[in-house]
Amino acid sequence: MDTEAKNKEKVKKVSYYRQPSDMTIEEWQIALRRQFADKQNFSVRNIGEHPVFSDFKVYNPESGKEYKVAIRSYEFRENFCSCPDFKINELGTCKHIEFVLKQLKDNPANDLYWEKGFSRPYSSISLKYGKERKVFLRIGTTKAPEIKKLAGGFFDKNKYLLPGKFYEIIEFVTKVREYDPDFRIYHDALEFIIEERSKSRRAGIVEAVFNQGIDSPYFENLVEAKLYPYQKKGFYRLQKPAGLSLPMTWVWVKPFRLSPRQNSLHGNFKLATS
Numbered sequence: 001m002d003t004e005a006k007n008k009e010k011v012k013k014v015s016y017y018r019q020p021s022d023m024t025i026e027e028w029q030i031a032l033r034r035q036f037a038d039k040q041n042f043s044v045r046n047i048g049e050h051p052v053f054s055d056f057k058v059y060n061p062e063s064g065k066e067y068k069v070a071i072r073s074y075e076f077r078e079n080f081c082s083c084p085d086f087k088i089n090e091l092g093t094c095k096h097i098e099f100v101l102k103q104l105k106d107n108p109a110n111d112l113y114w115e116k117g118f119s120r121p122y123s124s125i126s127l128k129y130g131k132e133r134k135v136f137l138r139i140g141t142t143k144a145p146e147i148k149k150l151a152g153g154f155f156d157k158n159k160y161l162l163p164g165k166f167y168e169i170i171e172f173v174t175k176v177r178e179y180d181p182d183f184r185i186y187h188d189a190l191e192f193i194i195e196e197r198s199k200s201r202r203a204g205i206v207e208a209v210f211n212q213g214i215d216s217p218y219f220e221n222l223v224e225a226k227l228y229p230y231q232k233k234g235f236y237r238l239q240k241p242a243g244l245s246l247p248m249t250w251v252w253v254k255p256f257r258l259s260p261r262q263n264s265l266h267g268n269f270k271l272a273t274s
Helices: 003-009 025-037 084-088 095-105 108-116 144-151 169-179 187-209 217-221 229-239
Strands: 043-046 055-060 065-070 124-128 134-138 184-186
Touching: 025 095, 043 095, 055 095, 065 095, 084 095, 095 108, 124 187, 134 187, 144 169, 184 187
Parallel strands: 124 184
Antiparallel strands: 043 055, 055 065, 124 134
16 A cells, blocks of 8 residues: 555544534544544554454553454455444444554555455455445455355355345355365354344244234233234334344243344354454
């Protein structure tokens, strides 16, 4: 990455209290995190094997807290941080990621690594972040043609997992490991797959129990008082994964309580660490 390109990346100072008229809310929030990261005194340790595309421990001496940052790309959408802000902000970045990226980008010795990109012999599955999280397949150099052909039935042309393939993913992993025994999956991608499988399972249970909508027999013995149609509609909506309210791994009524841990997928995957 040349100096001119780096200079273009410099973000102008923005207000913490008012959104600039020439920025979307997302652009503003990303700029704020970069701006805030620039003022921090974090300490960073590379705990992986690669100078750039690796796992890092980021320690904040003021709070005494430490988080894990995984750098997978020059672009922020593919990186990961274990901090609470990253999990909920839907931006694909946070102050810890921005701090590590700035340190790496400011070092001219890393320019060659950025130009080459993230290259590994093994293939892997990771999670891309943003308003919509997506499961992403990176094909390495080991048996690349074979894995690419196999991926066609599970991933789209951009290597994102196709809708409805969260259950079939085990079949893909089983087959791909015959070509690449070192194939691995990142922990956050695995947890997301488990979460989506849980949603799908819950939806099936809800549809089976409330197969007649608000006229389903289940409502007859739900409470002692008679429920009005609008109350039934509200209750039914709360049970559906697309509805508002409860965490997606829970259903309002105790007989349908589910946990992602019930989907024992961990044993089927080799987790990646960098």
